Amino acid sequence: MSELVIETSDLRKVYRSGLRRHAALDGLDLAVPAGGVHGFLGPNGSGKTTTLRLLLGLARPTSGQMRLFGTDVPAGLPDVLGRVGAVVEAPHFVPTLSGRKNLGLLARTVGAPRGAVEAALDQVGLERRDRTSYAAYSGGMRQRLAIASALLKDPDLLILDEPTNGLDPAGISSIRDLVRTLGDSGVTVLLSSHILAEVQQVCHSVSIVGRGRLLASGPVQDLLGDAVSRTRLVVADPRGAQHFLETAGHTVTRDGAALLVEGHGDPARLTRLLAERGLFVSELTEVRPTLESFFLGLTGRRDARPDQGAAS
Numbered sequence: 412m413s414e415l416v417i418e419t420s421d422l423r424k425v426y427r428s429g430l431r432r433h434a435a436l437d438g439l440d441l442a443v444p445a446g447g448v449h450g451f452l453g454p455n456g457s458g459k460t461t462t463l464r465l466l467l468g469l470a471r472p473t474s475g476q477m478r479l480f481g482t483d484v485p486a487g488l489p490d491v492l493g494r495v496g497a498v499v500e501a502p503h504f505v506p507t508l509s510g511r512k513n514l515g516l517l518a519r520t521v522g523a524p525r526g527a528v529e530a531a532l533d534q535v536g537l538e539r540r541d542r543t544s545y546a547a548y549s550g551g552m553r554q555r556l557a558i559a560s561a562l563l564k565d566p567d568l569l570i571l572d573e574p575t576n577g578l579d580p581a582g583i584s585s586i587r588d589l590v591r592t593l594g595d596s597g598v599t600v601l602l603s604s605h606i607l608a609e610v611q612q613v614c615h616s617v618s619i620v621g622r623g624r625l626l627a628s629g630p631v632q633d634l635l636g637d638a639v640s641r642t643r644l645v646v647a648d649p650r651g652a653q654h655f656l657e658t659a660g661h662t663v664t665r666d667g668a669a670l671l672v673e674g675h676g677d678p679a680r681l682t683r684l685l686a687e688r689g690l691f692v693s694e695l696t697e698v699r700p701t702l703e704s705f706f707l708g709l710t711g712r713r714d715a716r717p718d719q720g721a722a723s
């Protein structure tokens with residue numbers, strides 16, 4: 412079994428406002444293996460940021476257990492915090508100073524080794540000699556600098572909370588490449604996000620949460636392997652073909668002029684069945700499940716309730 416970098420067990424966080432109580436985390440069990448990029452996914456308000464804040468000691472859990480590198484936290488945080496870099500809350504940089512000068516100040520505060528500033532700038536692809544002040548940085552450069560600040564300690568675990576929020580497509584793509592490179596370099600990256608296409612491209616494994624509980628977890632390919640795929644058919648008479656296929660026991664929906672047949676349908680069998688009825692298929696494609704369709708199946712149609720039969 413691979414080493415777990417992050418573990419939570421039955422983690423609860425209840426926020427109180429006046430007489431109202433709200434369980435942001437409702438018994439969350441999380442297991443993040445060492446190495447690569449692990450996606451931490453969930454709809455808005457599902458408890459992702461709360462989890463990260465608890466792990467980093469920025470808030471206290473109501474109950475439950477948490478471990479970082481096998482050490483109980485928050486009690487053991489001083490022993491392991493040196494191995495963790497995080498961008499969970501927007502770091503405060505001095506607007507009039509360059510990225511390098513800002514990192515220099517931070518490096519002294521955290522006691523980073525000599526050369527750490529240059530190494531971090533190189534890692535995130537920011538120019539060592541650039542004198543642009545932080546105030547004039549683009550959103551993408553600010554995010555790179557934030558990640559560089561988390562890399563100063565040369566961490567084994569890097570926690571990033573929605574690192575592409577507010578970036579344009581080019582910025583999103585460059586941060587995605589950076590995250591992938593970091594994951595390949597041996598750092599374990601926990602990437603909280605709800606941009607699922609992005610996550611599918613960079614994450615080796617994911618945990619999906621809804622309403623403060625784990626809905627599904629595992630390598631992306633394993634999760635998608637279990638998800639239902641569909642076959643898209645174009646036929647001359649879609650209404651007749653739909654009726655016929657439904658009578659034969661298939662679940663069929665319309666997609667414009669095409670039909671979507673649920674399940675790993677045998678294409679040869681489908682086309683033969685239809686051809687025998689004079690319903691000739693002019694186009695057939697297998698629609699592969701995406702992380703997005705899997706995620707929506709868990710958090711949308713099932714209303715994000717793990718007790719309604721979602722995988723876990």
Ligand SMILES: Nc1ncnc2c1ncn2[C@@H]1O[C@H](COP(=O)(O)OP(=O)(O)OP(=O)(O)O)[C@@H](O)[C@H]1O
Pocket residue numbers: 426427433434435453454455456457458459460461462605
């Ligand atoms: N300090 C707080 N006081 C009261 N309620 C809070 C507090 N922080 C978070 N919450 C509530 O807890 C729930 C979980 O919030 P959290 O920010 O952890 O979700 P999230 O998954 O990170 O959402 P998003 O993707 O929108 O950032 C939400 O209902 C939120 O309103």
